[in-house]
Amino acid sequence: MKMFGPKSISAFLFYLFRSITIGLGIFTSYVAISFGTGNFESMDGRYKMNIPLLENYIHGEHKTNVFITISIGLLFGTIFLYMLSNIFKTFKRETLFTQIAVKRMNQFALLNLLGSPFLYLIIHYIIMKHNHYRDIHNPIIHITLGLLILYGTAVFKRGFEVQSEHDLTI
Amino acid sequence: MGIVVNLDVVLAKRKMKSKELAEAIGITEANLSILKSGKAKAIRFSTLEAICKELECQPGDILEFRLKESLT
Secondary structure, X not given: OOOOOOOOHHHHXXXXXXXXXXXXXXXXXXXXXXXXXXXXXXXXXXXXXXXXXXXXXXXXXXXXXXXXXXXXXXXXXXXXXXXXXXXXXXHOOXXXXXXXXXXXXXXXXXXXXXXXXXXXXXXXXXXXXXXXOOOOHHHHHHHHHHXXXXXXXXXXXXXXXXXXXXXXXX | OEEEEOHHHHHHHOXXXXXXXXXHHOOOHHHXXXXXXXXXXXXXXXHHHHHXXXXXXXXXXXXXXXXXXXXX
């Protein structure tokens, strides 16, 4: 099976990640609205929120900063998957090297390089008020991924230039 | 430095239309227009050969080198 173009692995991954994005987006909205409106059970300083359709629940400490952390974390995950699905959307086109592919890869690289560490600092030290650096591996993984994508973006940019020159060869 | 395409001049001398040349050498009118307007990045030897054959001219009649200053 081919990697790029219509009816390729990229097309399959686009539909897969876009479906997960929609599902996670709905879940994020439900959780955030439920936290905001108090749509959960509260007992002994802990909350328990039922997840409709799945007949499951999430639970944890009943604290505002925990609610904010979960909501922001889920929102970041939704944005991450949305941007990832957008990259696969450009990969499933007939023409691989396009300006939109370069733009979307660049945006995704920036999200990983800047967005993730920024989110870690905000959540870990400002919202949760931790004084340790546990879970530091998360932003490190994102930064590594961001660097790799940044190199991939540079390759795609060069590919786009070569493609443009080739298209203008008569 | 710049390469100037004088295809219009040669076509006018031969009293030939762009459409006729495009059909004769087997490229689209749009591509011939890109070539005539100087927007093309490169020209294949095969295309140049076909143009020269059809217009009975030399590559130098179609392509000309001019310094940038003299282009304006």
